[in-house]
Structure formats: C-alpha cells, structure tokens
Amino acid sequence: MFLQAVHHIAIICSDYTRSKTFYTDVLGLQVIREVYREERDSWKLDLALGNQYIIELFSFPEPPPRASRPESCGLRHLAFAVANIEAAAQQLLLKGVETEPIRIDPHTNQRFTFFTDPDGLPLELYETHP
Incomplete structure (x- = not known):
C-alpha cells in the first residue's frame, strides 16, 4: 500500500x-x-x-455551516487517545467542556466518550492501554 x-x-x-x-x-x-x-x-x-x-x-x-449530526455522511468525528478517560474528562470539565457519559465499545471493550469543539465538531476521547 x-x-x-x-x-x-x-x-x-x-x-x-x-x-x-x-x-x-x-x-x-x-x-x-x-x-x-x-x-x-x-x-x-x-x-x-x-x-x-x-x-x-x-x-x-x-464559512457556511456544515451538517454535523452523528450519522451524517462524511467525517463523523475525530478521536484522541487517552490513558485515563476519567482524568481526561475531568480536565475538560474543569475547563468548561462537558463530555457525554463514558461508554464501553462492545467490540473492543475500550471506554470512550464524546464532546464538541466550539463549532460543534464531534470529538472523542478513546481510552487506550499500552
């Protein structure tokens, strides 16, 4: 490739x-x-x-607005790897950014949550393990 x-x-x-x-x-x-x-x-x-x-x-x-609903065609979200999802979500909350409740991916068993940037772009925290 x-x-x-x-x-x-x-x-x-x-x-x-x-x-x-x-x-x-x-x-x-x-x-x-x-x-x-x-x-x-x-x-x-x-x-x-x-x-x-x-x-x-x-x-x-x-710039014109872009549809950013979770299931719209095109880029769905950007995901950032974190070592500790609770700590990362807490750091965002302390800076005024709310996250969704933490969920578990049923296929990978990894924990994740979503939040948005100032324009509503969906961003994800995805807990990874070494």
Missing part, C-alpha cells in the same frame, strides 16, 4: 480566536506555525500533539 500514515486533519472554524484557544489551551495542542493569508483574509494554524503534526485550523470569512 502506498499510504504511510494520516498526515493532518483540516478544520475550518467560525471564530478563529475561540477555536485557537480551545485547541491550544483546552486540548493542549502545540502551535507549530501560524500564518495570516491576506489574499484570503484567512488564518492558518498548524498544531501538533506531542511530536506529531495533527491539525490545520483555518479561518475564512463567513
């Missing part, structure tokens, strides 16, 4: 400052590069998780 890995995930936000704060201060992603593209009146923020480049956060003037 010619694919090696997922390189990054691109997200368009409605409020750049709010989303930048969410992804950096709340989720703890690190800024790699931030560029203002004057010709597009658009910010582009490259974010990393640990040493892995993971998200491109874009702003555009008045």
Whole structure:
C-alpha cells in the first residue's frame, strides 16, 4: 500500500480566536506555525500533539455551516487517545467542556466518550492501554 500514515486533519472554524484557544489551551495542542493569508483574509494554524503534526485550523470569512449530526455522511468525528478517560474528562470539565457519559465499545471493550469543539465538531476521547 502506498499510504504511510494520516498526515493532518483540516478544520475550518467560525471564530478563529475561540477555536485557537480551545485547541491550544483546552486540548493542549502545540502551535507549530501560524500564518495570516491576506489574499484570503484567512488564518492558518498548524498544531501538533506531542511530536506529531495533527491539525490545520483555518479561518475564512463567513464559512457556511456544515451538517454535523452523528450519522451524517462524511467525517463523523475525530478521536484522541487517552490513558485515563476519567482524568481526561475531568480536565475538560474543569475547563468548561462537558463530555457525554463514558461508554464501553462492545467490540473492543475500550471506554470512550464524546464532546464538541466550539463549532460543534464531534470529538472523542478513546481510552487506550499500552
């Protein structure tokens, strides 16, 4: 197979400052590069998780809303691996982000929960074990 890995995930936000704060201060992603593209009146923020480049956060003037219901066709959610789901959910709650009740995947027996970013994009915490 010619694919090696997922390189990054691109997200368009409605409020750049709010989303930048969410992804950096709340989720703890690190800024790699931030560029203002004057010709597009658009910010582009490259974010990393640990040493892995993971998200491109874009702003555009008045982006149209996207249907984000759980069973809509297209991207369903982004999942982040965590070692302790209760601790991760508690850290989000302390920063004002509520999560759904923790559930167990009946096929993998792993625990998970969902929350949303400032634009309602579904995000998941998925507990992994070494």
